[in-house]
Amino acid sequence: MTTGKTDFLTDMEYIDGITIIDTSGDILFSVKFNPVFNPEQKDDLEDVVGKKLSEVFPNINDQNSTLIKAMELGMPIYNRRQGVMDRSGNTVFTKNISLPIKANDRIIGSIEISKDLGKQKQAPGSVVMMDPEQFKHFQNVDKKLYSNRAHYTLDDIITANKETLDQKDFINKIKDSSAPVFLFGETGTGKELFAHALHNASNRADQPFITQNCAAIPDNLLESLLFGTTKGSFTGAYDNPGLFELAEGGSLFLDEINSMPIYLQSKLLRVLQDGFVRRLGDKSERRVDVRVISAANLHPKDCMKIGQLRQDLYYRLSVLTLKMIPLRDRPEDIQILLNFFINRYNASLKKSIKMVSKEVYEYFKNHSWPGNVRELEHLVEYAMNIADFSENIIRMDHIASRAEEFSDDNKNPQIQITPLGQILGSVERDMIERAVRLTGGNISKAARLLEIPRQTLQNKLKKYNSE
Structure with a gap:
């Protein structure tokens, strides 16, 4: 549950309040550690429970509320700035994290954690510090929602x-x-x-x-x-x-x-x-x-x-x-990627591989890598899994069986050869059908798309329709 490389809860440093609403916009729970309400106002914070969000905050509506938006989208809204006006007309800007609440795959409400942006310094004890352990129950709202993050930079x-x-x-x-x-x-x-x-x-x-x-x-x-x-x-x-x-x-x-x-x-x-x-x-x-x-x-x-x-x-x-550049056109990257993957799987497998043998390295340099970087990673992972804990070098016998699987198809007696004419005919028929469908049956347009004469296309259509 991260935003980039920073935990989205600890990123706020502290919070001033928590609000929970249901799908009707009714407030079910509200705690303000540094109230947005006017301190001189005699409002008891508990009296907002049961009221509409728009009643308590007159400038909040379905279009600008992050709480409402989180329910509509069914996903968290991170670090949004929002102006909140109390019933006395005072406006304070807050930074919010709004999360939908789901039960049995249905959204039943939302919860919002807010930080008042109007205060420069906080009095001791006037705010709640963000301890991730205290908020683990938020993470169970719907874990699937928090996987929608980019993991690589x-x-x-x-x-x-x-x-x-x-x-x-x-x-x-x-x-x-x-x-x-x-x-x-x-x-x-x-x-x-x-x-x-x-x-x-x-x-x-x-x-x-x-x-x-x-x-x-x-x-x-x-x-x-x-x-x-x-x-x-x-x-x-x-x-x-x-x-x-x-x-x-x-x-x-x-x-x-x-x-x-x-x-x-x-x-x-x-x-x-x-x-x-x-x-x-x-x-x-x-x-x-x-x-x-x-x-x-x-x-x-x-x-x-x-x-x-x-x-x-x-x-x-x-x-x-x-x-994207294929690995066979990036030979200078093989050594760099080898070191990276070896270090990665040393850590996860508790191995102590230091290098690959000269024979393995020559194989890697001369291999065509049809599966590119993914293939290289899988080959290294395979070798390190079968290597003994006492070994520190990847040898050819570690990758021999897997390397054989990656060899050219014409070296594998199990591969069946299909007549070239049959393959070409199948591809041609498929492309003609696609072109005709794409142009709504317009033969002239389809012929131009296929870059062949119109009469040629008509002849081919007659041929395939008669088969």
Whole structure:
């Protein structure tokens, strides 16, 4: 439960008050250690219990209340500044942490911890110091809510490669922009690592970082997950915010964006253009402030050409692009990454590995690394798991069996070869179907998209329709 690398509770140093409300906005509990109320006013703090939040604080409403917003979004709101006016008209600015309270997967209220920003010095004993042990029960409200943080920074991108170092500099230049960023590259090259680092380097670092792999969930569920649902929109549906609402003020990382169905891409485009999201079955729209970071294993232009990405969405998502460098093009990083992973697994496995043998190092330097950095890490982890506690060198026999699995497919007798013509025919048919679907059945447009003559496309369509 962290904001960046700082615990979000201890970051406030002390608190002046705690308030709990239910979903109707009624105050269930309120303690003010340094009351916002006028000290000369004869109000008993207990008399606010049972009253509406807007009754006690006239300038607070559904639109500006962090307590209400935390319930609507179903997520914590960290360190928001808010002006609070008491019933005598006195205004004090507070810094708040507002958390939704859930029971049986339903939001039943919210709790807010506040710090008065108006006081320069606090009298001894007039505030409550933030002891994390005292607030462990807050952490059990809904642990899933607190996983929506970016865990890596630019310092976690370990490299001596000039191109990758230039990419880190590029991130520093674009970090505070709201423009979408498209990350592309082979599997294991660190797309998610860069997405985390971009978010944590930005002025959105204290806000949510939500990730979603678009290929990991069925199409019919992805829409409701992204945009949210309203009660009754389908059987069993409740009022639930989508990922855009959950990422309010922060970043939404959509991995394998090219796996998103075309019909959903049009809805995503509208959100990016207008800044409004509409839940399934809802008549109203909600404004959202979210930076979208997307990723694919292909260049976004190639995704568009083969019909995996709408042309208009391609232009919107790829305002800023970053190509991940494969490990085979970063040989200078192998030694650095080896040292890093060996130190990591020495600590977790209680081993004392100091180095790799010359034979292993030569293998690493000459390997093509189809799985990139992820493959290197898994190979080191495997070797260190099977190495004895008395050993301090990774030898070839530690990685031999796993290295054989990573060898070229044509060296593995178990791999079956499919005729090239069959593969090409299947790919061609799939691309033609995608192009025709993407252009709404317009043969001329589909032919231009495929960069073939219209008559050629018609002939191919007749061929595949007759099969």
